[in-house]
Amino acid sequence: xxxxxxxxxGQVCPxxxxxxxxxxxxxxxxxxxIINFDCTQGTDSIPQWAAENGYPVTDFSKRGAxxxxxxVRKS
Amino acid sequence: MTLDQxxxxxxxxTGLLLxxxxxxxxxxxxxxxxxxxxxLFTIRSTRWFTAFMVIVxxxxxxxxxxxxxxxxxxxxxxxxxxxxxxxGFIFGFAIILAGGCATGTYYRAGEGLVGSWFALICYIAGxxxxxxxxxxxxxxAVRSVEMQDGxxxxxxxxxxxxxxxxxxxxxxxxxxRQLNRERQMHKVQLPALKxxxxxxxxEKAWHPFVxxxxxxIIAIAAWPLSWATGREAGLGITGPSAQIGVFLGTGDMxxxxxxxxxxxxxxxxxxxxxxxxxxxxxxxxxAQTTVRSIIGGLGMGWGAAWAxxxxxxxxxxxTATFSFQGWTALLFMVLxxxxxxxxxxxxxxxxxxxxxxxxxxxx
Numbered sequence: 001x002x003x004x005x006x007x008x009x010g011q012v013c014p015x016x017x018x019x020x021x022x023x024x025x026x027x028x029x030x031x032x033x034i035i036n037f038d039c040t041q042g043t044d045s046i047p048q049w050a051a052e053n054g055y056p057v058t059d060f061s062k063r064g065a066x067x068x069x070x071x072v073r074k075s
Numbered sequence: 076m077t078l079d080q081x082x083x084x085x086x087x088x089t090g091l092l093l094x095x096x097x098x099x100x101x102x103x104x105x106x107x108x109x110x111x112x113x114x115l116f117t118i119r120s121t122r123w124f125t126a127f128m129v130i131v132x133x134x135x136x137x138x139x140x141x142x143x144x145x146x147x148x149x150x151x152x153x154x155x156x157x158x159x160x161x162x163g164f165i166f167g168f169a170i171i172l173a174g175g176c177a178t179g180t181y182y183r184a185g186e187g188l189v190g191s192w193f194a195l196i197c198y199i200a201g202x203x204x205x206x207x208x209x210x211x212x213x214x215x216a217v218r219s220v221e222m223q224d225g226x227x228x229x230x231x232x233x234x235x236x237x238x239x240x241x242x243x244x245x246x247x248x249x250x251x252r253q254l255n256r257e258r259q260m261h262k263v264q265l266p267a268l269k270x271x272x273x274x275x276x277x278e279k280a281w282h283p284f285v286x287x288x289x290x291x292i293i294a295i296a297a298w299p300l301s302w303a304t305g306r307e308a309g310l311g312i313t314g315p316s317a318q319i320g321v322f323l324g325t326g327d328m329x330x331x332x333x334x335x336x337x338x339x340x341x342x343x344x345x346x347x348x349x350x351x352x353x354x355x356x357x358x359x360x361x362a363q364t365t366v367r368s369i370i371g372g373l374g375m376g377w378g379a380a381w382a383x384x385x386x387x388x389x390x391x392x393x394t395a396t397f398s399f400q401g402w403t404a405l406l407f408m409v410l411x412x413x414x415x416x417x418x419x420x421x422x423x424x425x426x427x428x429x430x431x432x433x434x435x436x437x438x
Contacts, residue, residue, distance in 0.1 A: 012174045041107055062264065065354065
């Protein structure tokens, strides 16, 4: 299993999610995508997207003030 | 100054308090009307739009109850259809560029998004120019094209309660369908580091429908509180924002009213919510986002002036009273949002902030 990091800090919604969806298409099945974001609304939209697509979330944490990280596995 | 005026002067403080609560709830609930409209097109999701309609339905019950009790007095005006259609579309288009509607821009400004500061300043300038300034003539001209029947209940000659029941039933069905869908999926939450009330208020992810119901109640409370100060309306953002623009130039104290306190409260409330939740950070946008925020802010001021209100005043409040202006503005705002989303989010112009996402493989 390979982990890929997607840095989206500084991007406003909905662009972190737009990029996450694109990145998910690029990586291999079984790989994990670590998405770093600092758009507040992403704390709702990104886990929602993972849930709706049935992607397991292996980590979801706050990195600092208004900074989050979520790890989603492509299944 | 009469005694009444003195008490009116003190009463506008309720605008500041209600605005602060509203700003807090918007920030904590991650409530974004732009997102609600946009998601219909970009991810074909009605989740947030349904939440938006929950606010309209809850408020509709409350407003007509207040009217029946004689606390407020709803009067049907005319329907300036041309301004509503054009302004609604312009506003809807602009909120995609600005990255948030008027209210969204206020509360994101309070979260430390510098792009929203630009958008907010330009929105205030645009609204002032089109409401009171050199461009007010265009607003008067476009809004002079009108129809006499201002709302649905008068046009149909029915009691508004029939419409309230239909609205509540329709929204209720949409809510149940969404909740059913959610029962079949597992959404991950951030690990809880706080407990009790501080967890609920400053950490927990609120369900969109809970946030919407709270906003609906705040929107109801706005009517009698605003009415008590002589401002006979519910929540409104664009009028007060235009007043801020004029006030900054003239210092005219007559302009300082309940509505102006409300929008200032939005900023304060969202700042408090973001600070308390560890979600305040000064975030500086890139060049493209900055330019879009500025153009979007001006477009919001222009569109809201022509339409007679923003996503709150028109799409959320005037819809609750079944005015044609409110529903027409809602429809054209959604259409404007859809066109702009196709161009700026889904189109080839910019997919994400970079041409292709920057991926780093770590292991």
